[in-house]
Structures are given as structure tokens and as C-alpha cells.
Amino acid sequence: MQFTISLLSFFCATIGMVSAIPTGETIRTTPNQTTTDPICTPIEQAVPLFRLYAASIIDHFYTASSAEVEHVTTVQGFVLESTTGLVFPTQVPGTVPLHRLYNSTTFDHFYTTTLNPSTIQGYEVFGIDGYIYPDERCGAVPWFRLHNSIVADHIYTTSVVERDNAARANYVFEGIAGYVLPSN
Ligand SMILES: *[C@@H]1O[C@H](CO)[C@@H](O)[C@H](O)[C@H]1NC(C)=O
Ligand SMILES: *[C@@H]1O[C@H](CO)[C@@H](O)[C@H](O)[C@H]1NC(C)=O
Numbered sequence: 001m002q003f004t005i006s007l008l009s010f011f012c013a014t015i016g017m018v019s020a021i022p023t024g025e026t027i028r029t030t031p032n033q034t035t036t037d038p039i040c041t042p043i044e045q046a047v048p049l050f051r052l053y054a055a056s057i058i059d060h061f062y063t064a065s066s067a068e069v070e071h072v073t074t075v076q077g078f079v080l081e082s083t084t085g086l087v088f089p090t091q092v093p094g095t096v097p098l099h100r101l102y103n104s105t106t107f108d109h110f111y112t113t114t115l116n117p118s119t120i121q122g123y124e125v126f127g128i129d130g131y132i133y134p135d136e137r138c139g140a141v142p143w144f145r146l147h148n149s150i151v152a153d154h155i156y157t158t159s160v161v162e163r164d165n166a167a168r169a170n171y172v173f174e175g176i177a178g179y180v181l182p183s184n
Contacts, residue, residue: 027175085180087130
């Protein structure tokens, strides 16, 4: 199944929620099986994508940079929560850039593999946090995206349990943002 965010935005507007969902982006809700036989880059070349959280601004933040983890935990009140998965630091065969976007008014980090991140409304593009697979291949697993429009926060997780728990607690499951390699 595939649906567009603009439809979801319409739905949220209809039921009176404050919506910060970017419009015009298509995202899948079920795994995208590849039919070709891809070249798989060894997992040893992938690096951790860290997950951090700042409770004061209700913002989940992801980065592959240890220096940035050090910085935001020291001076910005973020707490290191986990490694959400592994990403490639450079573009290897079959991968696509994982773009970081941010809204500094609502304190919401947003991650997408869309081709033109600058067209996403409501966010500024901040850069690339690594390279991930656009479909299920090479042992990569779905990186689920959830959105809480009340507090303007996006969560990304490979955990089906966390996805389903969050979906019962004000977060809407929006789809699969991409496929990361499992960190354990
Ligand atoms: C951030 O979100 C707010 C509320 O949705 C919106 O008014 C604002 O334009 C957004 N900022 C950017 C840079 O798009
Ligand atoms: C899913 O598969 C199709 C067909 O192979 C491909 O064009 C597309 O880029 C893949 N990824 C996503 C996220 O749709």
C-alpha cells in the first residue's frame, strides 16, 4: 500500500489536528521488495546512526556523527537513547542519501530519502546523515516513521513493538522512511 502525505494532511486538517506533515511526499507503508540481485556492501563499512532525545523540546534527533552526539549531549540537553541502525558514511551501490531536515520553530527533526528534500514544506534542509537502501535488500530492515502533530515530533524506529506502542500514544504511523542495516 502506498499513500501520499498530502492525503494524510487533508485527513488531519479534517479532524482538526495541527498538522506539520510535509505535503507532496510519497511514502510506502509496506516493505518494498527488490526484484533485482543487488550488490551488497559489507556491513563492516556501515556506521551507527545514533538516536537522541531532548525532553524539554520533545524532539527526537538522529545523527551518525560522534562529534555531534558529544556536542548536543553536552550543550543542548539531548540524551543518547540508542543506535537505531547502521548507515553507510559514503554512497555505496544501491543506496540513497538520507536527508536531515529541521524546523527550528517547532523543534522537529525530519528525515527523508526523497529526491528533492528542498521541496518539502515546513522544514529547512540541513544535510545528509548517511546512505541507506530504498528497499528491502542486503539484510536491511524497515525504518518506520511516526509523527505526533500535537507536539511536532517525528520518531524513526526499526522496532515493530515501539512502532505499535507509539501508534497507540498520539503518534501516527506514516510509513517506511527507508531501510537501515540492523545494529544488533
Ligand atoms: C515550521 O513550522 C511552523 C508550524 O507548522 C510553520 O509555520 C513554519 O513556517 C515552519 N518553518 C519553516 C522554516 O518552514
Ligand atoms: C521501490 O521499488 C521500486 C521498483 O523497484 C523503485 O522504483 C523504488 O525506488 C523503490 N523504493 C521506494 C522507497 O519506493
